[in-house]
Amino acid sequence: MQREPPVLSIRGLRKSFGATEVLRGIDLDVRPRELVFVIGPSGSGKSTLLRCCNRLEEPSDGSILFDGTDIRAPGTDINAVRRRIGMVFQSFNLYPHMTALGNVTLALRQVLKKPRREADEIAAAALARVGLADKQGAYPGELSGGQQQRVAIARALALEPKAVLFDEPTSALDPELVGSVLQVMRDLREAGMTMVVVSHEMGFARAAADRVVFMDQGEIVEEGPPAAIFGAPQHARTRAFVDQIVRH
Amino acid sequence: MPGFVETFFNLEIMRAALPYLLQGLGTTLLLVLLVVPLGIAGGLAVALLYRSPRRRVRWPLILYVDFFRAFPPLVLLIFLYAGLPFAGIEIGAFTAVAIGFFLNNSAYYGEVLRAGIESVPRGQWEAARSTGLSAPRAMLWVVLPQAVRNVLPDLVGNTLEVVKLTSLASVVALPELLFAARQAQSLTYNPSPIVLAAIIYLVLLWPFVRLLSRLEHRMLVSR
Numbered sequence: 001m002q003r004e005p006p007v008l009s010i011r012g013l014r015k016s017f018g019a020t021e022v023l024r025g026i027d028l029d030v031r032p033r034e035l036v037f038v039i040g041p042s043g044s045g046k047s048t049l050l051r052c053c054n055r056l057e058e059p060s061d062g063s064i065l066f067d068g069t070d071i072r073a074p075g076t077d078i079n080a081v082r083r084r085i086g087m088v089f090q091s092f093n094l095y096p097h098m099t100a101l102g103n104v105t106l107a108l109r110q111v112l113k114k115p116r117r118e119a120d121e122i123a124a125a126a127l128a129r130v131g132l133a134d135k136q137g138a139y140p141g142e143l144s145g146g147q148q149q150r151v152a153i154a155r156a157l158a159l160e161p162k163a164v165l166f167d168e169p170t171s172a173l174d175p176e177l178v179g180s181v182l183q184v185m186r187d188l189r190e191a192g193m194t195m196v197v198v199s200h201e202m203g204f205a206r207a208a209a210d211r212v213v214f215m216d217q218g219e220i221v222e223e224g225p226p227a228a229i230f231g232a233p234q235h236a237r238t239r240a241f242v243d244q245i246v247r248h
Numbered sequence: 249m250p251g252f253v254e255t256f257f258n259l260e261i262m263r264a265a266l267p268y269l270l271q272g273l274g275t276t277l278l279l280v281l282l283v284v285p286l287g288i289a290g291g292l293a294v295a296l297l298y299r300s301p302r303r304r305v306r307w308p309l310i311l312y313v314d315f316f317r318a319f320p321p322l323v324l325l326i327f328l329y330a331g332l333p334f335a336g337i338e339i340g341a342f343t344a345v346a347i348g349f350f351l352n353n354s355a356y357y358g359e360v361l362r363a364g365i366e367s368v369p370r371g372q373w374e375a376a377r378s379t380g381l382s383a384p385r386a387m388l389w390v391v392l393p394q395a396v397r398n399v400l401p402d403l404v405g406n407t408l409e410v411v412k413l414t415s416l417a418s419v420v421a422l423p424e425l426l427f428a429a430r431q432a433q434s435l436t437y438n439p440s441p442i443v444l445a446a447i448i449y450l451v452l453l454w455p456f457v458r459l460l461s462r463l464e465h466r467m468l469v470s471r
């Protein structure tokens with residue numbers, strides 16, 4: 001497994017907003033079927049890191065290779081790259097004027113140019129996969145937060161991405177709804193999906209992550225298996241953060 | 249008050265003027281069918297261009313919108329119709345009205361649509377782009393439908409104003425409804441045709457005013 005080339009390979013990634021440098025040289029490889037968990041205090045640059053991976057934020061410097069494609073190269077069709085990287089947002093961002101099925105089929109039809117029937121079938125299967133087979137016709141406003149986030153995951157999955165980026169997928173959910181979303185993510189991991197997850201769900205990280213990356217002030221301070229990061233952090237900053245999380 | 253009724257609600261004169269007024273109504277409707285879509289298209293262009301990160305693009309737009317929102321459309325029409333010939337540009341009444349309304353309307357519709365687009369959360373755009381939708385497709389399928397829905401009452405209200413404003417075309421002798429009514433008035437020395445024109449406007453616009461109220465109410469409820 002270690003021999004396989006990484007799905008995502010980030011080198012020297014920097015990002016500044018004006019005078020503020022949010023990412024200060026990030027190096028990170030994500031291998032196929034790996035679940036990488038990114039933790040760190042707020043403002044450490046975790047979300048920006050994710051958003052640079054599909055160029056929702058334009059990196060200031062460095063290189064990002066996704067599935068062998070240099071996503072920053074001038075000739076790269078970023079739309080072609082994006083449909084192979086799923087993204088799940090903290091605030092779901094479902095299209096409120098479309099049904100659950102419509103949310104999932106939009107890119108299938110407009111980007112992959114699937115005919116309606118085929119798009120509907122793929123979308124129905126994706127919704128079934130996240131446990132929402134019976135919610136095809138529901139509008140986002142009629143769904144709970146947990147259901148909305150699962151539709152958003154289905155929207156990403158329907159395009160058969162090579163990797164899915166999760167940007168605090170459960171942070172906007174009521175506690176009792178978190179479990180259903182984590183369950184879907186666990187299923188995805190079982191199915192061998194490559195995932196990068198920014199989240200505060202430390203229990204989930206412990207149980208499901210292959211690797212935990214601790215970020216602080218725009219840098220990766222430490223990374224390793226969850227047991228090592230949570231059990232025996234090497235760096236003082238990691239220890240302080242982990243202690244704080246455990247105590248709360 | 250027999251004098252008042254005879255003067256303002258003289259049915260005989262109204263009956264005689266009606267065919268002429270209906271002809272005027274036809275021109276008014278034609279005008280509306282031309283200037284409303286043109287104005288919305290121009291407004292959409294303004295609203296979309298306004299998203300440009302470049303100041304060189306945004307600045308002239310702001311000037312354009314401010315100018316035509318502040319400039320009296322009546323003066324604009326007269327200038328286009330009577331002023332342009334001095335510059336050697338001869339345009340007919342209809343063209344003058346079409347151009348004048350296009351300039352004025354796209355400024356107004358542009359502001360409404362811009363507000364609509366800005367009311368759609370950024371996450372919608374990002375979600376659409378993250379699935380590989382190109383910028384135009386994300387705008388067309390995700391942002392615009394929500395933008396229009398969010399400002400629908402303003403769009404309808406603005407359109408009502410435009411319909412009423414088409415009566416300005418009478419100053420450049422375009423035979424629309426009000427122009428026809430005033431002609432009939434000067435022929436009969438009686439204002440009843442004007443009242444009839446008002447009634448026609450009222451009957452024509454009332455359903456849309458109702459619709460507007462309902463839309464506004466719905467917006468308040470859903471908020």
